Structure formats: C-alpha cells, structure tokens
Amino acid sequence: MSWAYRHLLDVENLSSDEIDALLDRASEMRGFLDRNEDQGALLRGEHVALLFAEASTRTRLSFEIAAHRLGADTYLLDRASSSMTKGETFTDTVRNLDAIGFTMLVVRHHRTGAPWVAARHFRGHVVNAGDGWHAHPTQALLDLFTLRRAWGGSPDALRGRKIVIVGDILHSRVAGSNIWSLTQAGADVWLCGPRPWVRGFDQLARSLPSDRRLSVTDDLQSALDGADAVMGLRVQKERMAGGLSAAEYRDRYQINSERFARAKPGALYLHPGPINEGVEVTREVCLGPRSLVLEQARNGVPIRMAVLSLIAETGSAAGLSQTSATRLSQTSEATRDLSSAIR
C-alpha cells in the first residue's frame, strides 16, 4: 500500500505508485457496486461536510453516494442554503466545521487554492472537488480509471497512447488536472484549442521532465491525427466573448463524426459533462459506440469511494508518515499567498 496522504488536493504530485493504489482501490469499489454489495463499515461514524461554494450536481452526488455507500453521514453546505460564508472568512468557516465535529471536508470553490487553505485549518481530511480554473483531481482520476479499464486495465494501458484534450484548456480545471495524471501514466498528451485558450501551455510543455510528453496546438486536424482518445471540454458560453463566437468554435473545433474519423480506428471519446450537445461535440459522437461519457459518470462513485476510504486510513495528522508530512508542508508553502487572498 503506497498511500500516505491525509488529503487529496491535487494529482500533480502523486507518484505512479500512489495513483495505482488509488485506481486499484477504485476497481475493488467498482466491483462492490456492480455486485450491489454493502461497504457500510469503512467510514462508519465519519461526518462528511460537502462545502460547495459553486453549484455542482454530478460531482456532489458522486461524493454523497460514495460517502453513504461507505457508511458515512453527509451534510451539504451550498450557496443557496448557507449563511456560514456570508461575511465570514473562508478559514473561519473551515475552523467552525472542524469544531462542529466534521471529520472529512469536500470542497468545491471558485477560488484557486481554497482546498489547500482548508487543509491548513481542518484537523480531518480534505478533498478538492474542483478549485477555480486550477484542479479537479477526482475527475482526472476517474478519467484515467475509465481509460485504463477501456484499454485492458493494466497500469501500462496508457503508455504511448495519444490523447487529445480539445477546448478551453486555459479555464479548465479538468484539463489542469488531466495534464498531470495522463502524462504521468505515459500518454502522449495534446492540448488543442483556439490560441487564446491554450496560451502559456507551450511554456509548460517545455518545462516538463523529458519523460512527460505534452504538445500544444491550435490545429485540430494534426491533433486528431492518429489519436487514441479525444477528451472534450465544456465550452462556457460566458467565456466566448473574448474572441471566438460559439458558431466559429463549432466550425473549427466541434468533434463531429467526420473529424472523429481522423483519429485512430476505435478511438474513444470522453467528456466530463455537462455537455453542450451540438457545440463542442455532436450527438452522434457523444452518444456513439466509442463514447465513454456514461462510463465516466459510472466511475465517479467508485473513484470517490477509493479516495475517501484511502485518506481515512491515513488517520490523523499526527499519524502521517514523515515523507507525506513534508510534502504537505511544501504544498502549504506554495499556497501561502492564496491563503491571504481567500480569507
């Protein structure tokens, strides 16, 4: 067992062994779910707060179901019903949740870094359920899990595969996390979208260690050429204003059957949802036989069961291994500035 983290904040720093531990656990959980078996003893007595400062259904439901399946109690704090965050600083909210007796905290927040800040003020376990444009680690893990299963299930299943992420990379926390987990799994990752939406990623690509393969282009044709998988991203209409219109985006970047045919035979299509059907992808592709979209939805619960059950086993902060404690504190350094911004 190579898991030693008290929190799951990002996939960026996870080693192959750590990711494998997570996906192995997810396989086990998926098996339990497929056989409709109960796992209600693993998190019995845990009180999970779902602090969702941004609306979400898919992710929120997956975490709720995952926690319940493991025997935990969940409590939702969303913007609509919550006065806690009114005026109160984010860190005060977190400290209060800790004091009230919550032992696990799942955070979705529009501000980058919020889960790191939470982790510094919460004595239990924190999971990042999406922060700003930054990271969405459980989504990246379920995408990896879904692809690995589709390609035979071995830890090497992604090695050398060409995977294209298409859309607004710059504002996508899904892309932000997938870049790390996919390149670490050995995939040849291509980021593709209009120039303003891939800006800065060239630099990132050049700065990566040589064993991570990342390419950036605004040319969909070359990106799709020989691709093993294409991952669409939701086009946020409110982000259109800056340059491209929705119609222009559709004309140049929509994944339709004709374009999808440029990828390898048998290539797969993924999308984190919710899908703007007819914008970033056509109905034919997203509902077609090579679409993994519903398989991704299906894997949301077992991945979150894996995450919650693994971090719970690391026990309290005091029980952390020296290594992981050091790494957590490095992360904390890096987000010190965020902390003052968010409080």
Next chain:
Amino acid sequence: MSWAYRHLLDVENLSSDEIDALLDRASEMRGFLDRNEDQGALLRGEHVALLFAEASTRTRLSFEIAAHRLGADTYLLDRASSSMTKGETFTDTVRNLDAIGFTMLVVRHHRTGAPWVAARHFRGHVVNAGDGWHAHPTQALLDLFTLRRAWGGSPDALRGRKIVIVGDILHSRVAGSNIWSLTQAGADVWLCGPRPWVRGFDQLARSLPSDRRLSVTDDLQSALDGADAVMGLRVQKERMAGGLSAAEYRDRYQINSERFARAKPGALYLHPGPINEGVEVTREVCLGPRSLVLEQARNGVPIRMAVLSLIAETGSAAGLSQTSATRLSQTSEATRDLSSAIR
C-alpha cells in the same frame, strides 16, 4: 396481485384492478405508519433520485419520507443546487443519473411528458411527481384513497358519488389526473370554473366511453347542487391576467360556508394544497369538520410507499410481463414527439 408496471407515469391507463392493488398496498402502509412500524427492508439498497425541476415541498417530502421508511436512500436534485440541467439536455441528465447508479427516479418537471422521456432513458423505475399542466398521478391516487377511506373503504365507495372539481381545470395537473381516476372509480365528476378555464373539456367529456361520467359547467350553483365532495384547486395568481381578477374569481367561485351548504349534507371538501386561504376557499370551510385537507396530507406518504414498493417488485425491464411491456411501448409511441421537444 395485478400490478405489472415498472413505472408510474399516469393514472389514465390504469385498470380498476391495478388501482385497487395500489390502494390496498397504501392501506397496508398506512397501517404500518399508524402503528409506527418499520418497513425498512422493502427498498433496502435502492438509490432514489428526486429530480425536481419545479419547486415543491409537500410532494417532495412525501416521496423522501416514503423512500426512507422503506429503507431506500434519497438524493435531491433541485433547480437551486443543480448544475446538471444547465445546458445539458434532459435526456442526458437522465442517462447520467442512470449511469451514476440510481435505481429509481422521481421526476417533477414543468414540461408535459418529461417523465415518459425519462422512462425511455432510465433502466430503473420512474415515477411522475407532476409534469406541466398534464398529470400528477400520485396526487390523484391519494385523493382517491382519501375519499374511499372517508366513504367506508370499499372499492365501490365512489360509485355514483357526485364530485365537483372547481377552479382552473385547464392548467391543473391535479385535475388532469383526477378526471381519470375518479371517473374510473364510478364517480359522477363535474368540472366547474370560468369558461376559459374549462375550455375543451366538453369535447373530452363527449369522447369518453359511456361508463365514464364527466360534466362541464361554469355555473357553480348547479355543480354544487347535490354534490358529495368538492375539490378545490390552487388559483395561480399569474394565470389571473388573461381574464378574471382574483376578486371576481372569489365573488363567483370561492367555496364559502353558504355555497358549501348547497352540496349534500355531510359533503366533503378536498384541496391538494398549498391553499390560498380566502381566495379559492374560506378558512371556515378548509379548516372545517368536513375538510379532508389534512387527511390528504397524511395519505401522501402511504400512497408513495405503495407506489415505490409496487413498482420495485416488477424488477428490471427484462422482467416485465409481455402485456405491460407492450403497454409501455404504446405509451412511448404517444410521447415520441415530447421527447424531441424536451431534449
């Protein structure tokens, strides 16, 4: 046992035997509730999604309590907390809920036909909790159950009874479903309201088989004359604009003590709630000794327990009897157009 449906979408096609099976089960459940006995084994392991695209409290709570009393887990998706429906098509939302692992889906939707569409994309069980101006089958069933109990409890209890539904029939899904269940139970049903609100129902009345008795009038006096029960409907203030003012409606159609006296001695008053006290009915009548309003609220839980437990017993689609499968597919034909409208 004459129940073979995987879903409960409407009461329109239910036979007397099917309705009796449902009400018998509801009686049994009401008995359990009255004795505060646990029924937590019947739906153990079921995951119920409550997809409420329209606000509701009474109906939503009844379904939640019913599901919990039977041992199921419930998850609410309302407009406030839900991003799932943003941009995403309704059918995609339903497919995702299916993939995530939900086994039962309770749908309230402002679009007519939404539950039928859901039933075509969901492998588990679907219950219509109110669609557009169309149908509200569990409300009609609890109304029938309440009247039957009040009148002695036998399946024939409603035969020959004059029951008047007063108000905005045209825009009422409660009326829309009650018309079918009450006439089928042998009642002499009268629809009464201002002309624009009963428009088209004359034609429906003429088209019914001769053993269904339905009359339409805008004359409250003749409707009330000799009535065994009067069912009020909520006046939607936003619907007033077209013709009558609220004051005019009150003047001509409000059920007050004086008017209620025109009905038979011992006549009963029903209303699905929430009541605009002082508009469609006076405080004296709706809180009076002949009001069944709170009894209707009380019967909401046992009826929903009956529905959820009965449909759960029909098992998966594969397990459906040929008859019911055929009938379901006929229903599907009828709602094909709806499907494209809603997606």
Next chain:
Amino acid sequence: MSWAYRHLLDVENLSSDEIDALLDRASEMRGFLDRNEDQGALLRGEHVALLFAEASTRTRLSFEIAAHRLGADTYLLDRASSSMTKGETFTDTVRNLDAIGFTMLVVRHHRTGAPWVAARHFRGHVVNAGDGWHAHPTQALLDLFTLRRAWGGSPDALRGRKIVIVGDILHSRVAGSNIWSLTQAGADVWLCGPRPWVRGFDQLARSLPSDRRLSVTDDLQSALDGADAVMGLRVQKERMAGGLSAAEYRDRYQINSERFARAKPGALYLHPGPINEGVEVTREVCLGPRSLVLEQARNGVPIRMAVLSLIAETGSAAGLSQTSATRLSQTSEATRDLSSAIR
C-alpha cells in the same frame, strides 16, 4: 429530573433546575461525542422537520447532526427548495407537517413568535431555532454551557461574574435570550452599544426582580472594566444606515487587544458567529487564546442533542404534567396576537 416541557421555545421562563437538567444532559452528550460513541437509539423513529424560513448554516447543521446522532431522520424545508410557504399561511404549513407525520419541528423564522404559533398547531415537539429579533434559546444555552465549562463546570460557576454583551442588542435574538439565561445563572450582565442599539433595556433592567443584575451603557470602557467575559454580536451591515457607520462602530466598539486588556486578566471572548472579522472584533482577539468561539461551535451539537432528547421524553401533550401544561398555555396567551400576525 426536572424537565417537563414538550417544547423549547425560550429560556425566559426556565428555572435553574430546568436549565441544570439541560446542561447536565448536554455534558453527558458532549462526553458521548468526545468518545465518538453512538446514541442512535434515543430518537429512533422520530421524524424531524427543519423549517428554516431564514438562511442558517451553523444552527441548521448542529440540529441535523444532533438529530442524526440520536437516531432521528431529518428533513430540511428552506426557502430555496420550499413551495410550501408560498401563499400558504404559516399555520397551514405547520398543520401539514404534522399531518405528513413529523414528530419534531425545529423552526427558524424572521417573525417574532413563529415557534409559539407552531407549537399551537403541531402535536409533536417544537424547538425555537431563532425567531425574529426575539429569542434564540439553544444559542443562549450553549453560551451558558460553554462559560460554565470554562469556569469549572459547577452550576454556580457564573455567579457574580461580570459578562458584557457588546453590539446591536436591540436587534439581536442572541442577546435577547442570553439576558435571561445569564442573569438567572447569577451573572452580572452588562449590555453595551451605541444608544439606539440599547434603547429600552434600561427599563427592562429596572423591571427585573432584584436577584437579576442587568446594567446598560453606551460606554465601552466602563463596561469592559473588570469584565470576566465579553460576548460580541454580529454587526448587521444593513442596520448601520440609521446612525453609526461601520467605521464609527469600529472606532468606538470594536473589541481589539488593547480594549480587551481592560477586562480582567484571563477574561474570555465569545461570539455566536458568523463573525465580521475586523468589524466587531479583531482577528487577534477572536482567534486568540482566550477566545471561546470554536468551543461555542463545538457545543452546538451536544446542546441540541440535550434539547431534542429531553423534550422527546416528555411524550405527547396528553402526558405533560399539569404545571408545564399551565405554563405553556400562559405562554400561548401571550402570543395570541402574534398568531394572527403570522398566519
């Protein structure tokens, strides 16, 4: 055991024995929580409705956790998801919740007296979770519990202690309830704030029995002089308009380290939250070593467990002792006017 109330509506009429019974029970519950022990049998089968007409997180979560820890089921009715209150009178909502099968009702409402009105139309148990500017009894009880624990735990722990409540006393239901529970515990209570915010309390102070000690001042310095504890209140920005600006309030009444030093050495700071950090109190004080703010949050759950479990033991209305029935009916008299205002 000196508890005989079916409801908890206010602390104003509670005797010392009754408060002691409550705090003793809370101590017991706090012990269970600290040892993470289950108490799931005490309220098994109870159905708790949380009717929150005003947003709240801290209080709502504490009640939910408390109910779950005792084995009860909870159902939230908030403004966002609730149509029940639309048009419908408050009393009708309460009657319906009763009919649907709820056995306990926790009410937060912007109208003073709402929980009393609820208690007259609900056959089960009602708890006031904050009504208008009037009362917040569970908050006052947890404040008392927190102070008593901090000062040694005996029932006499508060006797002779100078406790200063600073802020907008007039519009604070927290102050409204604390005045009664703290003076009854023998504390020397000072109310301090700008004149318009303490208006009328001089009169109240003069009308109290001689064994209750209450002083009123707009002079922070004399209030803090020799104080054993300072309780801050949330400054509602929307209330600023009438007189003082936020800046002026800060200049004259903010509790900062320098001012806090005027209190006794070892004096304690309390605040019900959510805190406007930098307005009514500085970060140094509210996060300092003498702050009880998180201890208050921690005690929210055990106090609510104590309240719910004690009132549940009084059984139905029929089972009430004559004394408590009489006292309840006196309370009802006093709130008769409220009733018509709220419905």
